[in-house]
Amino acid sequence: MLQPERSNFVALSGRETLAVGAVSLVAAAAGMPVFLRGARRLGLLDAPNARSAHARPTPRGGGLVLLVAAAVALRFEGTARRRTPPDTSSTKRLNDS
Numbered sequence: 523m524l525q526p527e528r529s530n531f532v533a534l535s536g537r538e539t540l541a542v543g544a545v546s547l548v549a550a551a552a553g554m555p556v557f558l559r560g561a562r563r564l565g566l567l568d569a570p571n572a573r574s575a576h577a578r579p580t581p582r583g584g585g586l587v588l589l590v591a592a593a594v595a596l597r598f599e600g601t602a603r604r605r606t607p608p609d610t611s612s613t614k615r616l617n618d619s
Contacts, residue, residue, distance in 0.1 A: 534599070542595045549591035557587045 534542065561567065561581035568574070568582050 538599055542599050545598050546588075546591045546595035549594045550588055553587045553591060554584065557581070557584065 558581050561583060566582050567579040568576070569579050570576050
């Protein structure tokens with residue numbers, strides 16, 4: 523008989539979702555100024571042209587900072603989840619009856 527594949531997906535609670543959002547926000551806020559300085563120094567700028575929405579050179583690749591910030595936040599939450607002991611209160615109630 524074929525066994526269904528086990529999913530590695532774990533839903534986050536409301537508190538965990540807020541924690542991931544907060545860590546992501548802090549990581550992005552800390553990383554963006556560093557990225558912008560580096561992009562300007564390396565010349566990673568998008569020059570304005572007739573189709574551009576910006577009027578002066580703008581650094582490219584800022585979305586990478588947001589992606590890395592989200593990955594850091596999710597990794598942080600995964601590490602915190604592994605350190606937290608499982609809730610055994612429901613198991614105790616089942617065994618007590």
